[in-house]
Each structure stands twice: as structure tokens, then as C-alpha cells.
Amino acid sequence: MDGDNETRAKTAEKAGAVLDEALVFDDSPEKEQRAELAATIATLKGDLEAQTKARDALLAKCSLTMEQARQLTDEHIDRLHRYNDIKDAGQMLFGKLAELKGKTVKDIYNEYSVNIED
Structure with a gap:
């Protein structure tokens, strides 16, 4: 440096x-x-x-070449987008399930042993 x-x-x-x-x-x-x-x-x-x-x-x-580094970064970003889409869908499902059962989303997370922070 x-x-x-x-x-x-x-x-x-x-x-x-x-x-x-x-x-x-x-x-x-x-x-x-x-x-x-x-x-x-x-x-x-x-x-x-x-x-x-x-x-x-x-x-x-x-x-790595610059092109390989860019490709690796692009692949990582694509995976993050897919992860976030799946996570959003799961949160929507937990929300709907909580609504149907008349419970809070936090209760549903606990019921299915899912950390609310995840």
C-alpha cells in the first residue's frame, strides 16, 4: 500500500x-x-x-481475468436476486397463513421453527 x-x-x-x-x-x-x-x-x-x-x-x-471476475460477480448478483425473490414469496406465504389462522406472523414463524431474523 x-x-x-x-x-x-x-x-x-x-x-x-x-x-x-x-x-x-x-x-x-x-x-x-x-x-x-x-x-x-x-x-x-x-x-x-x-x-x-x-x-x-x-x-x-x-x-482471474477481469472478464472472469465480472462474470463471477454477475452470477453472484443473480443468485442474490433469486434468493430475495424466494424469501419474499416465503414471507408472503407466512403472512397469508397467519391471516387465515388468525395469528401473528411471529407466531407462524415460531410454529414452523423459523427464525424471524432469517
């Missing part, structure tokens, strides 16, 4: 030098605001570069 911080610092330093040079001749009231925005942009670019390197290092460590 020290290399990432060093890269970020160098990027911000370069952007700061260019910014300082450009602002020397700027007398407009927005000068300070532009300077802050330029500094923020330089910091964000450094952060993006560091995160990209960290991502690439993790992918290399896992022996």
Missing part, C-alpha cells in the same frame, strides 16, 4: 504544480474554487489509480 500512497502523492504533486502555474495569472473571484476543484480532481485521479492497481493485484492473486 505504501507504493499506492506514493503514486497518489506524486500525481497530486504534479497536478498541484500545473495548477499553481496556471493560477499565478488568474485574478478572477472563482480562482479559489477552481483551485479546490483541481486539487480534488488530482486526489481522485490518484485514488482511482491506486484502486486500479489494488484491483489488478487481487485479480492476479486469484488468477
Whole structure:
């Protein structure tokens, strides 16, 4: 991570030098605001570069290509959607069953040994 911080610092330093040079001749009231925005942009670019390197290092460590990682993520998201759909259907069934039996949903969960937190 020290290399990432060093890269970020160098990027911000370069952007700061260019910014300082450009602002020397700027007398407009927005000068300070532009300077802050330029500094923020330089910091964000450094952060993006560091995160990209960290991502690439993790992918290399896992022996995955970027496409494989995306596919794995997409599959995981699809499974989460299916899980949530099934869970919603189960909760609706417990609600209807509770209504038919004149009980609370919590009572139905307890009756079927299902944790209300699940």
C-alpha cells in the first residue's frame, strides 16, 4: 500500500504544480474554487489509480481475468436476486397463513421453527 500512497502523492504533486502555474495569472473571484476543484480532481485521479492497481493485484492473486471476475460477480448478483425473490414469496406465504389462522406472523414463524431474523 505504501507504493499506492506514493503514486497518489506524486500525481497530486504534479497536478498541484500545473495548477499553481496556471493560477499565478488568474485574478478572477472563482480562482479559489477552481483551485479546490483541481486539487480534488488530482486526489481522485490518484485514488482511482491506486484502486486500479489494488484491483489488478487481487485479480492476479486469484488468477482471474477481469472478464472472469465480472462474470463471477454477475452470477453472484443473480443468485442474490433469486434468493430475495424466494424469501419474499416465503414471507408472503407466512403472512397469508397467519391471516387465515388468525395469528401473528411471529407466531407462524415460531410454529414452523423459523427464525424471524432469517
